[in-house]
Amino acid sequence: MSQVAPSEIDEPEEVSFPKKELPKDDMDMTPMVDVTFLLLIFFMITASFSSEKVFEKPPPLSETPSNKPPDKPPDQFDTVRVQIDEFNAYTIIFPAGDEREASSKQDLLLALSEAKSEISTGKEDEVLKMLVDAHEECIHVAIVAALDAGREAGFSSFSVTVVEEFE
DSSP states (O other), X not given: OOOOOTTTSOOOXXXXXXXXXXXXXXXXXXXXXXXXXXXXXXXHHHOOOOOOOSOOOOOOSOSSOOSSOTTSOOOOTTEEEEEEOTTOOEEEEOTTSOEEEESSHHHHHHHHHHHHHHHOOOOTTOOXXXXXXXXXXXXXXXXXXXXXXXXXXXXXXXXXXEESSOO
8 A cells, every 4th residue: 555645635625505695575475374364264253243134123212101102103294105015115105095006216206206296285495204114124225215216206304214014
């Protein structure tokens, strides 16, 4: 075996790898997505879903008992009553007691115009009243359509009452 001089031994060269720089404008979205899903799950679990009715019977206006039931206003000759049943059909009750069925807003508008012409005296300061009795199962759109038709027909005072059953 021959001896190798220490000067003849090659020293290992230093190997250097290029450093990878992460782009600074990219962001790791994983934690943000995780937090979003956790918030979504939290709100879904804590939300209360109720099946309560949207309409409730209004409380009585006064605490004093009266002889008349509060659901029936006194019959007046300047008042037209519109009933909306659970199937969203309209029944117009004229002041004289006549009834007419209406299945659409256009039919309701025609009937209310006739009712207005029957009760109108032609005075400028005359207040024509329309009472809407809505069944608790009817949809809100039917009530709004009845009020719109009353406004278009020329009524100036409106009252909406929610009822469980019609008499």
